[in-house]
């Protein structure tokens with residue numbers, strides 16, 4: 539199921555706190571950075587904060603710049619992004635500024651919480667969406683995507699919400715601002731709590747000094763697990779598609795790229811069709827050949843291939859689906875099911891699934907995966923469309 543792009547945004551002190559324990563909100567960002575936050579708000583469809591932040595800070599969560607609001611309206615968007623909050627308890631003050639400023643609002647809650655919110659009169663200001671006994675973040679994001687049309691979601695805290703979204707591999711990006719001050723109070727809230735995060739390192743995609751604070755943007759790198767796609771899966775599949783574009787073109791074989799990535803987000807190897815002057819080598823074969831078969835990371839690794847791994851081939855004894863299984867890998871992410879162009883009813887996904895592997899197809903990458911194969915003619919690609 540498609541989900542919105544989820545951007546976590548927060549500012550922290552040099553000792554890693556989100557706030558102090560005083561009654562007023564601690565201002566961590568610089569004025570120029572508050573303006574950047576306003577710009578990001580103007581660029582999204584919805585802004586989410588947890589109930590803890592509503593109770594502690596009583597924020598409005600508006601786009602403050604009239605120019606940016608006018609640009610949204612001119613682009614056919616609502617003047618203000620949808621405001622979203624989550625609360626299991628439903629204990630939210632009806633006079634909070636969140637309800638009485640900006641545009642539409644929605645609160646995701648439990649069945650019990652919904653009752654409390656209705657009794658408090660919140661239904662007059664916001665849609666109340668109960669999600670059962672407890673809140674499931676994936677369901678919440680699917681609702682925002684499918685029912686409310688949210689494609690980009692900015693999450694502005696607090697720490698409890700940020701921690702859950704990152705640990706559940708639902709965050710596409712972290713925008714972290716480091717402010718040059720200390721809090722020094724262990725009772726103050728931290729950005730990320732304890733728990734199971736991805737192993738390995740996140741990818742730093744930008745650093746920017748803004749006044750006296752520094753913005754750092756990170757992306758998670760760890761593949762998803764099982765049949766569910768994680769944000770990092772899209773990054774690695776994009777690289778596989780870029781590798782496909784490096785293949786020497788052939789009239790008798792597809793141009794394909796592949797990357798093998800360990801569970802902690804470490805790239806183990808990459809390859810592409812006809813790499814290194816070998817006229818028949820396949821992308822997955824080229825990548826796997828670069829990894830020690832005894833590498834203990836292989837069983838938990840993911841193979842990204844721009845085209846479904848082959849099930850049969852004339853040029854070598856073992857097809858790529860078999861090579862992947864023999865390497866011990868049990869998860870494959872691909873963009874494009876193999877058309878019948880060179881092999882009738884090729885179905886590498888079935889070979890993998892029958893052996894208990896997970897196969898994730900991300901159809902939004904079909905175009906980039908097909909692009910380096912355009913020279914094979916429309917018919918070759920059209921047959922793939924017929925099969926769907």
Ligand SMILES: NC(=O)c1ccc[n+]([C@@H]2O[C@H](COP(=O)([O-])OP(=O)(O)OC[C@H]3O[C@@H](n4cnc5c(N)ncnc54)[C@H](OP(=O)(O)O)[C@@H]3O)[C@@H](O)[C@H]2O)c1
Pocket residue numbers: 547548549550555556557563564566587588589590591592594595624625626627628629672673694695696697698699700702727
């Ligand atoms: N520096 C920054 O950038 C920044 C940004 C935002 C916030 N903050 C600070 O962060 C602090 C608040 O953080 P916080 O961690 O206490 O609160 P929070 O993350 O804003 O909200 C936590 C609350 O959200 C609800 N919630 C979260 N996950 C849920 C789930 N899975 N199911 C149902 N409800 C869920 C619960 O509400 P109920 O308790 O109602 O059930 C929970 O108590 C404040 O001090 C604020 O100033 C700082």
